[in-house]
Amino acid sequence: MSKKSASAGADTETRATSEHAPDLRLWLRTLACTNLIENHIRARLRAEFGITLPRFDLMAQLERSPQGLKMGELSKRMMVTGGNVTGITDQLVAEGLVVREDSPKDRRAYIVKLTPEGRRSFRKMAEAHESWIVELYAGMDEKQRNQLYELLAAVKTSASTAAAKKK
Amino acid sequence: MSKKSASAGADTETRATSEHAPDLRLWLRTLACTNLIENHIRARLRAEFGITLPRFDLMAQLERSPQGLKMGELSKRMMVTGGNVTGITDQLVAEGLVVREDSPKDRRAYIVKLTPEGRRSFRKMAEAHESWIVELYAGMDEKQRNQLYELLAAVKTSASTAAAKKK
DNA sequence: TTTTGATATTTTAGGCATGGATATATCATT
DNA sequence: AATGATATATCCATGCCTAAAATATCAAAA
Numbered sequence: 452m453s454k455k456s457a458s459a460g461a462d463t464e465t466r467a468t469s470e471h472a473p474d475l476r477l478w479l480r481t482l483a484c485t486n487l488i489e490n491h492i493r494a495r496l497r498a499e500f501g502i503t504l505p506r507f508d509l510m511a512q513l514e515r516s517p518q519g520l521k522m523g524e525l526s527k528r529m530m531v532t533g534g535n536v537t538g539i540t541d542q543l544v545a546e547g548l549v550v551r552e553d554s555p556k557d558r559r560a561y562i563v564k565l566t567p568e569g570r571r572s573f574r575k576m577a578e579a580h581e582s583w584i585v586e587l588y589a590g591m592d593e594k595q596r597n598q599l600y601e602l603l604a605a606v607k608t609s610a611s612t613a614a615a616k617k618k
Numbered sequence: 619m620s621k622k623s624a625s626a627g628a629d630t631e632t633r634a635t636s637e638h639a640p641d642l643r644l645w646l647r648t649l650a651c652t653n654l655i656e657n658h659i660r661a662r663l664r665a666e667f668g669i670t671l672p673r674f675d676l677m678a679q680l681e682r683s684p685q686g687l688k689m690g691e692l693s694k695r696m697m698v699t700g701g702n703v704t705g706i707t708d709q710l711v712a713e714g715l716v717v718r719e720d721s722p723k724d725r726r727a728y729i730v731k732l733t734p735e736g737r738r739s740f741r742k743m744a745e746a747h748e749s750w751i752v753e754l755y756a757g758m759d760e761k762q763r764n765q766l767y768e769l770l771a772a773v774k775t776s777a778s779t780a781a782a783k784k785k
Numbered sequence: 786t787t788t789t790g791a792t793a794t795t796t797t798a799g800g801c802a803t804g805g806a807t808a809t810a811t812c813a814t815t
Numbered sequence: 816a817a818t819g820a821t822a823t824a825t826c827c828a829t830g831c832c833t834a835a836a837a838t839a840t841c842a843a844a845a
Binding site for chain 2: 482485486490588597599603610612
């Protein structure tokens with residue numbers, strides 16, 4: 452455990468480092484939190500269920516949409532590229548956890564759905580997964596969590612807006 | 619069906635879900651925000667400087683530690699595995715942006731440092747990078763950003779503590 | 786000294802992720 | 816119908832990332 456001394460700005464040569472815009476520090480802290488939680492969840496899903504996080508995430512999307520989802524829809528919701536979804540889906544199909552059905556409306560598209568086994572398997576994992584998340588936030592009180600939830604909505608709005616402008 | 623919860627009137631669906639869903643939603647929103655920003659930054663670093671985000675991140679760590687860092691230290695700070703750092707470092711060495719120096723104290727270890735060109739190159743990119751981050755948070759006022767910054771400290775503490783317990 | 790255990794890094798194999806290119810299907814106009 | 820633009824998904828090359836095993840060094844005990 453490296454104790455990153457918070458006051459590393461004691462350097463005489465502070466240049467850009469301690470001049471870091473508060474926004475940058477905010478972003479780096481956000482990233483650190485996400486990595487911390489994500490790495491923990493990833494390791495545990497692997498250790499306890501032998502599944503990868505991306506596969507779990509894809510199944511989670513399907514469980515929320517029992518009518519199934521098109522590949523492109525999965526791509527949007529998971530915020531990853533289409534080619535990526537193709538690969539993860541291939542794996543899950545090979546494991547018998549999801550199926551690709553031809554879309555009756557659009558012959559370009561597939562509808563991806565959980566198989567009964569996929570649904571069963573996912574529900575078991577999801578229960579554990581959720582309890583891990585609860586554990587990870589257990590050190591915060593409800594007010595803090597609600598505040599955080601609201602602030603993140605503001606981040607989402609702000610970042611989406613700014614990103615759209617630059618496109 | 620398992621009655622591990624004392625909650626009466628549980629529906630047929632997972633009772634844990636309806637009980638603890640707020641934490642899960644909080645986590646998913648955090649993840650969405652991070653991906654949104656990270657994908658934007660990644661694409662822009664590539665488009666404007668032809669560099670990948672992991673390479674930029676590694677250089678950023680070195681710029682903050684002019685005395686250089688050991689591979690393992692980089693791994694810890696970047697929150698990625700050692701093997702990963704090996705690969706990224708190899709690439710940066712090939713591009714002439716960093717060097718591996720033998721540690722005088724420990725013949726197992728390397729000290730990785732930015733080359734003068736690496737430092738020059740990084741500073742230029744870092745300036746742009748920082749301005750992009752500022753843009754992305756521009757839709758939030760300072761009070762919100764400060765609140766968020768503090769709340770994330772609480773997340774970090776909470777998650778670290780919980781993760782440590784399970785190890 | 787030799788053994789033992791911990792530490793530092795690389796290597797390997799497999800899977801995830803992007804961006805770009807391709808193939809095919811659909812839609813909106815002619 | 817024919818045209819061209821758009822949408823859907825896949826394939827490819829490259830690079831990131833992890834976990835586990837391999838290699839080498841260090842430090843301290845037996």
